[in-house]
Amino acid sequence: MDFTLSDEHQLIIDAADKIAQRFDRKYWLDCAKEKRFPQEMWDELGDMGYLGITCPEAYGGAGMGMFELALLQERLAEHGVALLYFVVNQGIAMPCISKHGTEEQKQRWLPAMARGETKCCFAITEPNAGTNTFKIQTIGKPEGDDFVLNGSKLFISGINQADHVLVVARTQAYSEVGEGRKYEGITLFVVDTDSPGLTFEPMDTMLQNTEGQFFVYFNNVRVPKANVIGEVNKGLYSMFDALNPERIVVAAGAVGAGRWALKKGVEYANQRVIFDRPIGAYQGLQHPMADAAALLESAWLMTQKAAWQHDRGENAGKAANIAKYMATEASYRAADSALQVHGGYGFTESMDMLHSFVGARLGKVAPINREMTLNFIGEHILGMPKSY
Numbered sequence: 001m002d003f004t005l006s007d008e009h010q011l012i013i014d015a016a017d018k019i020a021q022r023f024d025r026k027y028w029l030d031c032a033k034e035k036r037f038p039q040e041m042w043d044e045l046g047d048m049g050y051l052g053i054t055c056p057e058a059y060g061g062a063g064m065g066m067f068e069l070a071l072l073q074e075r076l077a078e079h080g081v082a083l084l085y086f087v088v089n090q091g092i093a094m095p096c097i098s099k100h101g102t103e104e105q106k107q108r109w110l111p112a113m114a115r116g117e118t119k120c121c122f123a124i125t126e127p128n129a130g131t132n133t134f135k136i137q138t139i140g141k142p143e144g145d146d147f148v149l150n151g152s153k154l155f156i157s158g159i160n161q162a163d164h165v166l167v168v169a170r171t172q173a174y175s176e177v178g179e180g181r182k183y184e185g186i187t188l189f190v191v192d193t194d195s196p197g198l199t200f201e202p203m204d205t206m207l208q209n210t211e212g213q214f215f216v217y218f219n220n221v222r223v224p225k226a227n228v229i230g231e232v233n234k235g236l237y238s239m240f241d242a243l244n245p246e247r248i249v250v251a252a253g254a255v256g257a258g259r260w261a262l263k264k265g266v267e268y269a270n271q272r273v274i275f276d277r278p279i280g281a282y283q284g285l286q287h288p289m290a291d292a293a294a295l296l297e298s299a300w301l302m303t304q305k306a307a308w309q310h311d312r313g314e315n316a317g318k319a320a321n322i323a324k325y326m327a328t329e330a331s332y333r334a335a336d337s338a339l340q341v342h343g344g345y346g347f348t349e350s351m352d353m354l355h356s357f358v359g360a361r362l363g364k365v366a367p368i369n370r371e372m373t374l375n376f377i378g379e380h381i382l383g384m385p386k387s388y
């Protein structure tokens with residue numbers, strides 16, 4: 001086992017440092033406050049070739065894998081400037097199209113995505129189905145050369161910035177397939193966001209992020225059959241495939257965000273003197289931070305293992321779920337302990353600790369909640385009965 005990073009990997013880390021110097025935390029926060037997409041930063045990432053990081057070279061990308069995307073996302077997050085769009089665009093849409101798209105589809109979408117000229121977001125969540133994806137109700141009915149989509153989604157990050165959205169929809173209603181065949185009858189569509197009948201409006205999520213979340217409505221949206229990714233009615237299998245990359249990028253972002261919070265917490269704890277000594281000396285503050293640091297390091301190892309397995313074509317399900325679980329728990333503990341050392345100042349805008357705390361808390365809920373990762377570990381690693 002060799003833990004040395006290659007020169008190429010070091011270049012990615014250096015590039016993230018450089019980008020974060022130019023587009024720093026203040027830039028990121030200003031964008032988030034104004035609900036403005038960090039387009040200048042995105043363009044710079046594109047110019048440096050990092051938007052196509054997970055896109056095969058044949059389609060204009062860098063032909064790298066999840067390991068490299070995880071390195072990049074972790075490092076940007078460590079500077080407090082991670083992009084949620086890396087999760088949906090580079091982490092889900094790009095690998096999904098690369099792996100399950102036809103040659104024509106890959107030629108059509110990937111080069112522009114790799115250059116940063118177009119973006120693709122991801123829409124699965126529905127009001128009535130929630131975590132139970134099988135029960136989504138958005139339905140696509142075949143009509144001539146098209147499918148006609150009707151239904152709605154919510155919490156869709158950054159659709160206002162996207163040229164396309166990867167939509168998970170039923171092409172056979174749940175009532176048609178029944179509980180026994182609930183995996184069947186789901187199809188993946190790449191839908192142009194300017195399609196007639198597709199509308200969206202902002203949700204009131206109170207989280208600082210540069211993307212924003214949206215309600216999305218499909219009212220007789222015609223989607224060419226040529227836009228179906230993978231097989232009709234078998235889309236869930238392709239989608240499950242895309243969830244490991246998603247978990248890996250989320251884990252990487254959580255590790256980086258945890259390190260960012262911890263660094264700020266340590267700096268503050270070492271210089272704030274109360275009862276005649278730096279508060280960092282008090283074990284009541286030091287141990288929770290040491291605990292978080294240890295967990296973050298372990299979570300990072302597991303994230304790298306998951307990415308490595310995924311890139312080798314191995315089943316990364318176990319490692320990816322553990323990585324996502326550990327990274328988000330560790331990140332939460334880091335943000336919580338860093339907030340605690342700041343005392344009352346932690347709740348002031350100028351200290352900029354509260355957003356990271358809320359962001360870390362989000363990791364326990366989305367994109368997959370902690371209970372579902374534990375369900376996975378219970379069932380697939382421990383061999384215990386499925387509870388739902």
Ligand SMILES: Cc1cc2nc3c(=O)[nH]c(=O)nc-3n(C[C@H](O)[C@H](O)[C@H](O)COP(=O)(O)OP(=O)(O)OC[C@H]3O[C@@H](n4cnc5c(N)ncnc54)[C@H](O)[C@@H]3O)c2cc1C
Pocket residue numbers: 088121122123124125126127129130131132154155156157158205207213362365366367368369370371372375388
């Ligand atoms: C900031 C943000 C960004 C998002 N971006 C996107 C996006 O881009 N695209 C998209 O499609 N979705 C997105 N989502 C949606 C997100 O993936 C869902 O909120 C999440 O999957 C949970 O669905 P729900 O909110 O309906 O919770 P519910 O399904 O109602 O679950 C509520 C709670 O019940 C518990 N629970 C549920 N099922 C089980 C079970 N089987 N066992 C034990 N406990 C369980 C969990 O604690 C869970 O938190 C986003 C959400 C947020 C907040």
